[in-house]
Amino acid sequence: MLSMPSHPVLFVGAGPGAADHLTLGALRAITSADVVIHDRLVGDEVLELIPPQARRIDVGKEGFGPSTPQEAINAALVSEAATGARVVRLKGGDCGIFGRLDEEISSLEAAGIGFAILPGLTSATVAAARIGQSLTQRGRNASLRIITGHDMAGFAEQDWRGLARKGEVAAIYMGKKSARFIQGRLLMHDAAPDTAITVVENVSRADERVLAATLSTLPETVAQTHGPAVILFGLAPRQAAATLPALKEARA
Numbered sequence: 001m002l003s004m005p006s007h008p009v010l011f012v013g014a015g016p017g018a019a020d021h022l023t024l025g026a027l028r029a030i031t032s033a034d035v036v037i038h039d040r041l042v043g044d045e046v047l048e049l050i051p052p053q054a055r056r057i058d059v060g061k062e063g064f065g066p067s068t069p070q071e072a073i074n075a076a077l078v079s080e081a082a083t084g085a086r087v088v089r090l091k092g093g094d095c096g097i098f099g100r101l102d103e104e105i106s107s108l109e110a111a112g113i114g115f116a117i118l119p120g121l122t123s124a125t126v127a128a129a130r131i132g133q134s135l136t137q138r139g140r141n142a143s144l145r146i147i148t149g150h151d152m153a154g155f156a157e158q159d160w161r162g163l164a165r166k167g168e169v170a171a172i173y174m175g176k177k178s179a180r181f182i183q184g185r186l187l188m189h190d191a192a193p194d195t196a197i198t199v200v201e202n203v204s205r206a207d208e209r210v211l212a213a214t215l216s217t218l219p220e221t222v223a224q225t226h227g228p229a230v231i232l233f234g235l236a237p238r239q240a241a242a243t244l245p246a247l248k249e250a251r252a
């Protein structure tokens with residue numbers, strides 16, 4: 001028979017890759033977990049911090065299937081928490097940004113299981129830092145859009161007219177397949193073809209790459225990437241930042 005859960009499930013943002021981008025709270029949660037249910041986008045450095053005695057459940061790769069159905073993840077959270085184990089649900093970046101967090105919380109709520117959220121650094125924040133740019137700037141953009149390239153219906157429609165205005169900045173997630181669509185929509189709304197864009201691939205990982213582009217060259221640039229990439233619309237890499245040493249070298 002299952003005991004009542006004694007620990008809330010902790011939703012933990014792992015940051016985009018390197019362990020340097022974990023919060024102290026996330027580190028404490030990971031190192032004291034009994035069970036860690038993690039995504040494909042969690043970096044290897046962070047996975048290495050999971051204690052050997054803790055059970056790792058990979059819900060992003062082979063084993064649980066190439067793409068674990070959300071219902072199976074929800075069910076795993078509930079059943080693991082119901083054993084009384086300390087369960088950490090580890091998500092890449094920030095768990096509250098394109099992370100299907102609410103669906104998982106709802107299943108815990110339905111089962112009467114408590115939870116807490118430990119936010120993490122989202123990939124766009126770290127990508128902007130890597131190119132030496134600020135995501136907002138006085139006199140340039142008073143708002144920042146965090147948008148997705150596609151949603152459940154296909155390529156996602158956005159406020160293209162608003163985004164096409166000079167000085168606007170957007171962090172575009174999951175925008176690789178929809179790059180040509182995004183380009184077309186923005187040009188249709190009179191965005192300047194030479195608007196600066198930076199594509200940052202594998203943010204905060206050893207194979208991180210910064211690709212400078214413009215709206216005209218977006219699809220070709222994105223086609224050169226193989227890993228996850230975040231598209232920073234309206235931002236160019238600063239010269240000095242583009243040649244920054246990797247995080248580990250900077251610390252040495």
Ligand SMILES: C[S@@+](CC[C@H](N)C(=O)[O-])C[C@H]1O[C@@H](n2cnc3c(N)ncnc32)[C@H](O)[C@@H]1O
Pocket residue numbers: 016017041091092093094095096097098099121122123124172173174175200201202203204205228229230231
């Ligand atoms: C399902 S969303 C998850 C976002 C994540 N919760 C976050 O806050 O970064 C997946 C998308 O996030 C972006 N992403 C996540 N990790 C990344 C990384 N290390 N490098 C570049 N882009 C990343 C990519 O656009 C990818 O397609």
